Amino acid sequence: MVSHRAVTGPGACRLSNLSRAYQRAITPPSNHIVKSLSEGLALHQQGLIAEALEVYESILQTDPRHYDALQLSGTGLLQLGQAAAACDRLGAAIEVNNQDPGTWSNWLAALNEAGHYAEAIATGQRAYEQFPGVASLVFNLGNAYREMDRWAEAAAAYQAAREATPNMAAAWGNEADARLELGEREQAQACAEQALALQPDLHSARVTLGLIYDHSRRADLAIAEYERVLEDVPTYVKAHVNLANSLRDFGEIDRSEDYATIACGLSQDTPEAWIARGHALLGQGYADDAAMSFEIATELNPHEPIYLSNYLMARQYAPDTSAEDLKLLAQGMDGLYGSLYKPPTPGPVRRIGFVSGDLGWHPVGRFLLPVLKALAGRTEVFLYPTNERDEPHGQALRELAVASRGLHRLPTADAVRMIQADDIDLLVDLSGHTADHRLDIFARRAAPMQATYLGYSGTTGIANMDAILSDELQVPAEEITNFSERPWYIPGGSFTWPDLEIPAEAKLSQPHDGVVFASFNNAAKLSEPCLFQWARLVSSIPGASLLLKNPGFRSERARAHVFEILVMGGMDPRLVRFETLLPTREHFLLYQEVDIALDPWPYGGATTTVETLACGVPVLTLAGSRYTQRMSASILSTVGLTEGITYTLDEWLERGRAWAEDAAWRQNLRQTLPDQTESALRQQALRIANTLLQGPPLG
Template identity: 25%
Template sequence: MDRSLEPESSEDRADAALPDLSDPLHFGEHMDAVYQSQDYQAALPLAERFVARYPRYALGWIVLCGSLSTLGRQDEALDATHRFIATIPQAAGGYRAMGRILVEQAETEAAIPHYERSVRLDPSDVGTWRSLAFAHAALDHLDEAIDAFDRVLDLEPFLEVCLRQQIAILDRAGRHAEAIPLYQRLIALEPAKDYFYITLTRHLTDMNYLSAAALFCKRAIHLDPESLASRVELGLLKRETWHLEEALKAFMQAHLLDPGHPVPLGNAANVLLDLGRPDEAWRMTDRATLVEPDKTTPMSNRIFTAHYDPKATREDLRAMIDAWVHRFVPEDEAPRAFHDPDPDRPLTIGMVSSGFMNHPALALSLPAFEALDTDTYRLIAYSDRRRMDFVSRRLAACAEIQFVANLDDAGLADQIRKDKVDILIDMSGHAAGCRLRIIPMRPAPVQVKWVGGLFNTSGVPGMDWLIADAIEVPHGEERWYSERIYRMPDGYVVFCPPDESPPVWPLPAQLKDRVTFGSFNNPNKINDEMLGLWARILHRVPDSRLMLKGAKFSVAEAQEVTLARFARHGIDAERIILRGFTVHSDQLRTFNEVDIALDPWPYSGGLTTCECLWMGVPVITWPGPTFAGRHAASHLNNVGLSDWIVDSADAYVELAVSWANRVPDLAALRQGLRARTAASPLCDGPRFARNLEKALRFMWQTGLAEAGLIDPASVTHPTPDG
């Protein structure tokens, strides 16, 4: 039959439009053009024909494997990739294709050797280096990811997505300084984009490079004078350097730019507290809470600062905590999950804080962490701050530090589960870096509140235990806490004395012939009631002086306000010594000018009390009604100075007056106080660590027993060490 006049089929027309298959160059170019146009359905048959005719040409295999994978035909893609590698084992593209398919199948770990083989064969392939870097990052292989991104950026120095990712990974790995030149490349990409200047400002601020941070912050404001973020960063920088009036101005400017944003209001409230204007600060915090009621920070700040208020009752404070829980915590707590219910196995302990640096939380826990049995307890510190200092480096010697500021609460909870943490210790509470919302998510089967933002109950469901002592939480006070109370046999913390402490000088009263009282506590703790009590002491001890030291006293306004408050109580300005911010070593030396320290009320001194004792200065304390008010009493009891603890305002005044008239006895006490403190449980890291190990083991086994995984009778009940 003559078919010459019959119409051509669509397949015949397509074949006719194709380059001659006998010409692999032209056919390959056509096939690749169809593939690059993302018409994978059309590219697939072309690749099949090309591979059948030219199996030694890698391009056909690349198009075949890529088309099959993109069309969702994963099994066929995997088979084709195996054939590609078998046919041309020296072709980098086969291993690259295998890696991509395995990643798409969620087998990232298996993909990595194929990517590595590919870049060995073709070291200039930016795309595969990038895929390798992202694969390592997805698996938290931080050092390997950094090395791979370095290769990407060597080949393509201004690849924005990789610059951003490398910065994030360097942060997580604690290699913060290496990120700075990458920020500079991002700025070079878009020098008029204020976002890059703002993020670099934050990075430099966290690293304590404040002068450099200020320069980039000013540049961000110059580029966009109406940027809320840059004004907030300027305020944070000014507060960090104790330029409080300028900080307040910056935050209020940010507020005017966006009256509906809570961050400027919350930060302005903190500055008002620093300036000694608590009533204004609390009103500002309440405004921040109303502006954005789904944000936790303003309400947490209000809870924290309310503990400074002598008018706040325990009922008031607990109601505020319960209101926070009601607003931010879901009613249904996630179930416990024990991945290995062995009661006696080694345990992984996670700690969450923004204070893993020279901060009270670490100064009052580090000796315990350093002395824990490393064969039995593995430590992971989840840090919300990238700043590393000499204290952080000590922690890094006994714990793995993970930087998690880039993770939201759900992401942090997932990371903790991934790390198989057995006991999670919260070390922030409602203070800076609050992460209490992860607790009801149950990232760990046993969850504990300890030092760091520990001023009351957390109130949060899922917080199983609170580590205290018999002074901080006296027997009978349990009803105020949502957690079960575990009382340590000595104090609830252990003090890390400064490495380079100045010597203790002779008693100043014997040198100057007058007594100098002092308070080096956070000035926000000094309320009018306490100030009046101190004025009574000064009236009773003629020619005595009172030294107040705190960063805010570097500010003229704060000095004037403080002297005016004392003047209202009949105390002349010459009797009040105000000292502002100094470096820590100078602060310790300043203790040598004080005879007797006066603890504030109702929020007591914690680390400051320990430093007073270490520098030979005894402390008079009147315990407050909450955990926040009992820190000094706990430390004094721990060093055997319980007779410096009183039970009323009148007794506080009388004890101060009594000791002011016993100068020889005070001198003798001072002479031996550092040695006494050093020999006490307060400074005995190994002793505290043994007791902490027993506490953690008891909590672990109790959790297993409550879950029905072990016999309750087998739980090891701790006996005090020492």
């Protein structure tokens, strides 16, 4: 979002100061100063600001307290981007004459431009008391509030500005920004639309309208707004970035990468552009390139925790990243949050709080629901959603909680106070470094006991995160040193039954030619070493083929990338089939054509593994040293299909070939594995609940 500033002076929003100065210049006591000021004003009006400043300086050499020379030179310096000098000059003008609201307004604009926001707020409040109803003054006060993330006060200031001057489009546009930050989407949209009605070429307001559509999950409408902006201003970086993000949400990953790359080229020092490019590349399966883009963003703004989280997530997909590497990176988060270690306080678990941005129709929410059912009546549950999404499945979770309190946009200190007021004994993070996380709250020790679970496949790096709730397969004893948290083991495994609605027909194999290997995991998980070995396995079995299904394969570049690696591994490209987004029923029915599922590495499946097993299809995994490469092993162990777990490449190849030859065994699994999977995972909900109630091992 882009804020405007209201500068009253030559070439700016209003010329009231210029006009008044010109009137004074016609009849002053000194003809020399009159002539000089008139010349300066004329130059200023023509946009020759540097030349005008020379004239104003000559006047000030004669009369250092000449009000018009002070305030006009201050305005000129501001227009040239010399904010610090403008602050001094305009402040001096106010000392000479504090009765001109236009000069106060320009001083506010200069203070904002110089980054002196607290001083701008104090100055603006004092000036607005003296000159209520001056739109430019309260508008620039709103900009100061905005820079301090005081969005409610910013919205009120912009509202006052447009009430004072109803045709002030910039005030309507900036109020739209503030209302959007406050979660008031309807008001934000009304303000943005009014701004555009007043000034159709106010591109910042159109970008805001696009963001409003994005927040409302109307990517199609958002795309149209951004494209309209770029038709007029092809170099508008923010529009390119937002368009890239919307296109990714809309499934047009290749176009998303194109626009993000343009944004990076237009402004190489804009971290949001590199973040957008990183997400697009990750969607195409180029994890290394994505990590590089995220790393550039972190270098551009090393103080932004979300950028580090994005980089960490991308590194999870890279085969050459070790668990030790991930821990060292993650431990940088505490420094960004400025947090200090506070030891936990063990005690009974009477109240549990769950913090997540995925408390809805998301794997996290679906795995959590049976756990909350198992906790019902045994402890008090509080939910702390970190975004504004409101889904029917989220209601099912909320019905099992004492309260649900949103953390979206809530400052860290306020969030910590709220959780402490709820007297939470155990606070559970369900996000890790994924979207909408609030690790800042855990870094500040919001609860006596804190743990991470389910949402992220690795260590958070947060010193005040006491434990990671997992199992001995995912966090084996030899890997404990690669976690900043203590291991907190769940007997039997970490996953529950996520209430999958699978058509009965999906559990039946349909006749087809040859053995069909498949993966329904996202493209980013299909690393080059993994694809190369898949090609070796599949091509070694006569008549075998490979089915890859994921919405990301709508990307032509993603498919081309996968083809290239498979061919390098010896695969006949004619034996590779891609499927993309399908309706839920058709998605599950596709399993009728699958004989063996291949788990990717180094970032394996979890939800995908559960649904595959629930359809009666065996999953073959190569367990590695990292958490991400042991999730499927945990699920297979819980379900009782331990023959699907291998630990060496030779063992993996041998097992895959043996399974391909044993059609009778696979057919028998079709009949037994679905019920076996559901039953075993349902039992885990009670075990997880019991583990939570015992509290983390803090001794």
